[in-house]
Amino acid sequence: MAVDEPAPSQHGGTDLAEIVLGHIEAFGARLAAGVRARMDALSHWPDDVAALERTIAATGWTFLSLAVAIPIVSAATLAVFFLASRLRRAEAGSGPALGLAAGAAAASFLAGALLAQWLGAGEPLVQRVLRGFAFAGSLSGLTCAATAAALRAPASPLRSRHHPGLRSFRRMIDAVVYWALFAVAVLYGLRLFGAGAGLRDAVGLFGAVVPVTALIIVAYARSRRNLAFALAGPRPRSRLRVLLARAWPALAPALIVASLVLAQIAATLGRPLRPLALLLTILLILLGPHLDSHIKAWSGAASRSHSIPLGIAAAVRTARFMFLAAAAAALLVVWGAPVVIAAGADPSVLAWPAIEIAGIALIAAYLWNAIGVAVERALLTETSAATSHDDEAGQAPRSRLGTVLPLIAGATKASLAALAALTTLLALGINVWPLITGLSVFGLAIGFGSQTLVKDIVSGLFFLADDAFRLGEYIETSGAKGTVEKISIRSVSLRHPRGALATIPYGQISKILNFSRDWVIEKLAFRVAFETDVEKVRKLFKKIGQEIAADPELAPDLIETFKSQGIAAVEDGTLVVRGKFKARAGKQFQIRKRVLAEVQRAFQENGISAVPRPLSRDPALPYA
Numbered sequence: 032m033a034v035d036e037p038a039p040s041q042h043g044g045t046d047l048a049e050i051v052l053g054h055i056e057a058f059g060a061r062l063a064a065g066v067r068a069r070m071d072a073l074s075h076w077p078d079d080v081a082a083l084e085r086t087i088a089a090t091g092w093t094f095l096s097l098a099v100a101i102p103i104v105s106a107a108t109l110a111v112f113f114l115a116s117r118l119r120r121a122e123a124g125s126g127p128a129l130g131l132a133a134g135a136a137a138a139s140f141l142a143g144a145l146l147a148q149w150l151g152a153g154e155p156l157v158q159r160v161l162r163g164f165a166f167a168g169s170l171s172g173l174t175c176a177a178t179a180a181a182l183r184a185p186a187s188p189l190r191s192r193h194h195p196g197l198r199s200f201r202r203m204i205d206a207v208v209y210w211a212l213f214a215v216a217v218l219y220g221l222r223l224f225g226a227g228a229g230l231r232d233a234v235g236l237f238g239a240v241v242p243v244t245a246l247i248i249v250a251y252a253r254s255r256r257n258l259a260f261a262l263a264g265p266r267p268r269s270r271l272r273v274l275l276a277r278a279w280p281a282l283a284p285a286l287i288v289a290s291l292v293l294a295q296i297a298a299t300l301g302r303p304l305r306p307l308a309l310l311l312t313i314l315l316i317l318l319g320p321h322l323d324s325h326i327k328a329w330s331g332a333a334s335r336s337h338s339i340p341l342g343i344a345a346a347v348r349t350a351r352f353m354f355l356a357a358a359a360a361a362l363l364v365v366w367g368a369p370v371v372i373a374a375g376a377d378p379s380v381l382a383w384p385a386i387e388i389a390g391i392a393l394i395a396a397y398l399w400n401a402i403g404v405a406v407e408r409a410l411l412t413e414t415s416a417a418t419s420h421d422d423e424a425g426q427a428p429r430s431r432l433g434t435v436l437p438l439i440a441g442a443t444k445a446s447l448a449a450l451a452a453l454t455t456l457l458a459l460g461i462n463v464w465p466l467i468t469g470l471s472v473f474g475l476a477i478g479f480g481s482q483t484l485v486k487d488i489v490s491g492l493f494f495l496a497d498d499a500f501r502l503g504e505y506i507e508t509s510g511a512k513g514t515v516e517k518i519s520i521r522s523v524s525l526r527h528p529r530g531a532l533a534t535i536p537y538g539q540i541s542k543i544l545n546f547s548r549d550w551v552i553e554k555l556a557f558r559v560a561f562e563t564d565v566e567k568v569r570k571l572f573k574k575i576g577q578e579i580a581a582d583p584e585l586a587p588d589l590i591e592t593f594k595s596q597g598i599a600a601v602e603d604g605t606l607v608v609r610g611k612f613k614a615r616a617g618k619q620f621q622i623r624k625r626v627l628a629e630v631q632r633a634f635q636e637n638g639i640s641a642v643p644r645p646l647s648r649d650p651a652l653p654y655a
Contacts (some may be wrong), residue, residue, distance in 0.1 A: 063298035072229035083283035086224045097157070100150050105213065108143030108168030112136060116176070132176035140169035160220040167216035169634045173493045174314070181318040181325065182261075203250030204317060207243055211313070214239035214622055215306040216434030232298075235306075240291055243313075248284050255280035262320050264327070279320055286316050287294045302459070315358050328352045341408075345401035352396040356389065387458040399444055406440045418471065456529045480545055483538060487521040491537035504547035505617065507542045547616045550590050553623055554611045557630065558642045561604050569595040571637065575629040579612075585625060588618035593626050605642045 087097060115135035143165025163275045182201050217238065221231050251258065264278035292310050294304050304594035329347065337349075503516050506525070511533040513525035525533045559568070576593035579585055591613035600607040614622050633639060
């Protein structure tokens with residue numbers, strides 16, 4: 032059906048809205064014509080069945096004999112596959128692997144093809160049809176083995192068995208695979224026998240698309256909670272991963288339904304997709320997140336292992352990106368190539384730029400992961416060293432390298448991403464120099480207009496260069512104090528002991544008191560009666576210090592033992608006696624608790640009375 036082009040406007044051009052509406056009307060007209068053509072073809076399916084019957088009869092076969100031979104070949108192929116996979120698994124002494132399944136699939140296809148050759152002797156057309164069902168049987172067995180491996184939990188304790196909650200889902204997906212592949216084999220046989228378009232369309236629509244869609248929807252509806260739990264993975268979980276796990280049981284069926292609808296639209300427009308390509312799309316949607324979980328767990332273990340070289344660990348970690356890129360490329364070929372061809376363009380023209388962009392992305396991903404693995408290993412080594420010296424390694428301050436390294440890694444990754452983006456634009460033939468010049472001018476304008484921001488960044492660089500504080504240290508600045516929890520390019524975040532988080536820009540910090548460096552001197556004051564024997568108190572303090580110095584738990588953090596400093600003051604007829612000790616910074620609190628407990632016990636055993644600070648009789652006066 033021809034559609035008139037939009038008429039030019041009075042100004043010599045064509046209105047954009049008219050162009051868009053014209054294309055929409057043309058698409059609607061082609062779609063309506065395709066629907067009418069399909070409905071007309073479907074109405075002639077009885078004639079197509081009769082013609083198919085005559086074609087089969089011309090080969091010397093009948094519907095009944097063919098209906099008997101097809102199940103025989105299919106059942107024999109599946110039986111050989113399962114038997115071969117079990118024998119190979121018994122020989123290997125381990126669970127079913129994809130390599131063993133591939134060998135079993137090859138053996139089963141060979142057996143099915145030989146059986147098809149024998150059953151269809153003298154009729155090449157029948158032999159080809161039966162070989163198609165043998166191929167469908169072997170491929171379905173291999174696909175179900177791959178599905179089982181993908182749905183197996185990636186955690187090592189569960190590696191030998193499937194996730195309990197996913198068994199019913201796996202069975203439903205196996206049913207989808209078997210049904211879809213044998214439906215493809217039926218369509219292949221109909222095409223070989225020259226069946227009419229209406230009959231093939233009816234079998235594909237009502238024998239494959241509708242049942243497969245229904246099975247997938249039921250599978251996700253029955254296992255949505257277990258799927259969400261399995262996709263979330265072990266803790267700790269990122270927020271994005273949790274959101275994807277919650278949404279995927281509803282998102283995956285929607286994507287599959289959308290793919291099938293688009294495939295039907297393409298068939299209506301006269302550009303049908305290949306059934307195996309559509310099945311590949313469905314399998315990627317079904318198994319993609321599960322395979323990603325396996326690759327993530329595998330790459331995470333490799334990146335943390337120091338026995339694996341850095342380059343190999345980065346390559347293993349890049350495998351996750353390669354899988355996502357391969358899946359995206361497969362979907363692009365399946366769905367994008369028909370669109371490009373329909374638009375009148377040559378797909379080979381776009382192939383070389385796509386290869387260049389893929390190479391740039393792969394190199395950038397490898398370098399990105401190499402930086403990430405190096406930083407993670409350095410921080411893991413530091414944490415392990417801190418754990419061997421300190422039971423509270425999670426609260427221990429980091430080293431200077433551990434503090435600065437994440438900032439350097441972040442800046443390096445940002446530069447790498449910018450360089451990869453510019454290189455990609457160059458590969459697409461875009462001149463990037465005006466963009467670089469514009470960004471330079473824009474950055475210069477920001478520098479002049481945001482002097483406070485520049486001051487914060489420069490001050491932070493000098494603070495880090497001077498090693499004024501590190502992650503995990505307890506510091507006090509003008510207006511805030513707490514443990515350094517986060518260091519960014521323009522501010523530092525302090526966690527107060529009571530839980531409040533304060534963020535201070537570097538430019539507002541005039542002075543820093545660091546309570547976590549090297550050592551601290553803790554001084555304790557005790558009020559005792561005026562007639563107390565000070566020499567006796569001194570000896571008691573000395574004995575307490577010796578006992579604490581002999582304690583294996585406190586001795587490593589004690590630099591100078593607890594001792595008396597004598598009388599510090601006389602207030603209101605009482606003596607203020609002081610004692611002190613020197614300890615590692617941040618480790619004085621446990622020693623202080625022990626000292627106070629021992630002093631209380633010693634005073635009670637030796638009849639020394641502690642005197643409280645007296646209150647003034649005049650409420651307007653402060654404590655004495």
